[in-house]
Amino acid sequence: MRVRVLGTAAGGGLPQWNCGCGPCERARATGPGAWRSQEALAVSVSDDAWYLVNASPDTRGQLLAVPDLAPPAGTRRTPVRGVLLTDGELDHTVGLFALREGAALDIHAPQAVLAALTDAFPLRGLLAPYGTVRWHPVPSAGGELLLDEGRLAVSAVPISDKRPRYAEQSTAAGPWVVGYRLRETATGATLLYVPSLARWPDELDALLDEAHCALLDGTFWTEDEMAAIHPGSRTATAMGHLPISGPGGTLARLRPGTRVLYTHLNNTNPLSDPDSPARAALAAGGAEVAEDGQEIVI
Ligand SMILES: [Zn+2]
Numbered sequence: 369m370r371v372r373v374l375g376t377a378a379g380g381g382l383p384q385w386n387c388g389c390g391p392c393e394r395a396r397a398t399g400p401g402a403w404r405s406q407e408a409l410a411v412s413v414s415d416d417a418w419y420l421v422n423a424s425p426d427t428r429g430q431l432l433a434v435p436d437l438a439p440p441a442g443t444r445r446t447p448v449r450g451v452l453l454t455d456g457e458l459d460h461t462v463g464l465f466a467l468r469e470g471a472a473l474d475i476h477a478p479q480a481v482l483a484a485l486t487d488a489f490p491l492r493g494l495l496a497p498y499g500t501v502r503w504h505p506v507p508s509a510g511g512e513l514l515l516d517e518g519r520l521a522v523s524a525v526p527i528s529d530k531r532p533r534y535a536e537q538s539t540a541a542g543p544w545v546v547g548y549r550l551r552e553t554a555t556g557a558t559l560l561y562v563p564s565l566a567r568w569p570d571e572l573d574a575l576l577d578e579a580h581c582a583l584l585d586g587t588f589w590t591e592d593e594m595a596a597i598h599p600g601s602r603t604a605t606a607m608g609h610l611p612i613s614g615p616g617g618t619l620a621r622l623r624p625g626t627r628v629l630y631t632h633l634n635n636t637n638p639l640s641d642p643d644s645p646a647r648a649a650l651a652a653g654g655a656e657v658a659e660d661g662q663e664i665v666i
Pocket of ligand 1: 387636
């Protein structure tokens with residue numbers, strides 16, 4: 369299984385256009401090499417088929433940066449076969465507009481997200497005249513979705529019922545946010561992708577144990593990170609993201625044996641600085657920070 373990390377920042381990216389916090393200023397001063405685009409992933413288990421997980425506002429640049437995702441010379445045949453959505457957040461869906469001129473595209477998302485993309489944010493209707501898009505609800509707990517002619521098995525991991533702000537009034541039943549377990553059927557190689565963790569589901573420990581690699585929600589390093597920079601801001605947990613560090617943090621829950629990388633870093637997260645004490649503490653805890661463009665082979 370080949371994994372390409374397309375983007376590693378939370379909504380807004382790093383630096384964020386309207387933010388002058390320490391990490392944003394550092395990224396501006398260092399230049400584009402230190403910037404992070406908004407979180408997304410690409411996965412492949414065969415040469416000519418790739419699946420995206422989430423479609424960020426940075427989709428176009430992210431696809432252009434990866435030669436494997438280019439069409440073969442002389443064709444308009446994209447290797448991008450489909451998209452899995454972890455939720456309906458704008459940061460994970462508006463990139464679908466950038467894919468509108470391709471051939472038929474299969475998009476998989478939780479049922480509640482499909483409903484929200486039909487009414488509260490009518491992306492499905494807006495895209496319909498521009499090409500063939502097939503929308504599929506992801507199987508509920510326990511079910512497996514077979515992609516790439518059975519070579520890639522995907523199951524959804526229910527995480528939370530956190531709705532996008534535009535759909536806060538929706539009464540659709542959850543889950544609204546899921547992670548994905550992606551397994552290459554021929555080899556058993558397994559990747560766990562959970563970029564939003566409002567809580568730690570009971571089954572996550574076992575899923576982490578059996579995965580060869582996991583990318584987890586790294587939005588905030590500390591619980592009070594936003595308030596320290598922007599007084600009055602909510603805590604990490606109140607914003608739907610367990611912090612990495614601290615007694616309630618996700619780092620303390622990791623067990624040896626599985627490679628874990630954190631992604632979806634908010635622009636306030638000190639982990640974006642490779643020389644930060646936070647980065648050293650993360651390494652001591654046995655985890656890594658995912659980088660834009662990083663390739664992982666499982
Ligand atoms: Zn900032």
